[in-house]
Amino acid sequence: MTLGVLVLLFVVWQVWWTDVQSDKVHAATVSTLSREFAAAPAPGAAAGSGAAKVPDGAFAIVRVPRFGADYARPLVEGTSAKQLAEGLGHYTGTAGPGEVGNFAIAGHRTTYGKPLSEIDRLKNGDRIIVETAAGWTVYAVSSHEIVRPWQSEVIAPVPGDRSAKPTKRLLTFTSCHPKFSAKQRWVVHAELVESRTRAQGAPSLAVSVPAAPANGAS
Secondary structure (H helix, E strand, C coil): CCHHHHHHHHHHHHHHHHHHHHHHHHHHHHHHHHHHHHCCCCCCCCCCCCCCCCCCCEEEEEECHHHCCCCCEEEEECCCHHHHHCCEEECCCCCCCCCCEEEEEECCCCCCCCCCCCHHHCCCCEEEEEEECCEEEEEEEEEEEEECCCCHHHHCCCCCCCCCCCCCEEEEEEEEECCCCCCEEEEEEEEEEEEEECCCCCCCCCCECCCCCCCCCC
16 A cells, blocks of 8 residues: 555545544533433432433533534533544633633534534624533624634633733633644634523524614614
């Protein structure tokens, strides 16, 4: 077998087969998380009463209606290569869902299920919905930027200003840019617009939050 054929086979494996494998893993994890969230004990009930086991590290489901009505990806703790093969990864040490600060999330744009392959399609106002056992947090996209890989200030509690004290509840997506390259990072920032408990029910899956009415409009 020639070197060229070996290289081609590796590319096929890297680009196509890792997607096939990761898509199955992601779907299975989302299914397991959904069952566990639905089986979460009601207030006052004993913990551990038959809830399904969640794969290590997976703690939330992320939905982005702009990416499709059926888009749902697991969110795991950590951003190592292994963890990012399992889904979107939460930058350890950043805020959690709904907390003051910057809830920062990384994801592949190509290979391993490419959960953020369409990050460049997000528009201001688009919803990002994070579901946990406690309920849902809904963020609205507020801005985009492209940075160098070492510009980690984008995931600071106040993006771009490490010394500032956070007052807002933010979410940040990061992914490689351009596709099939790690030269830059495409960054999307969003701000919390809604929090819902399980008792309140799931939020809307509309692509974007409603636009604010113009002054004087009713």
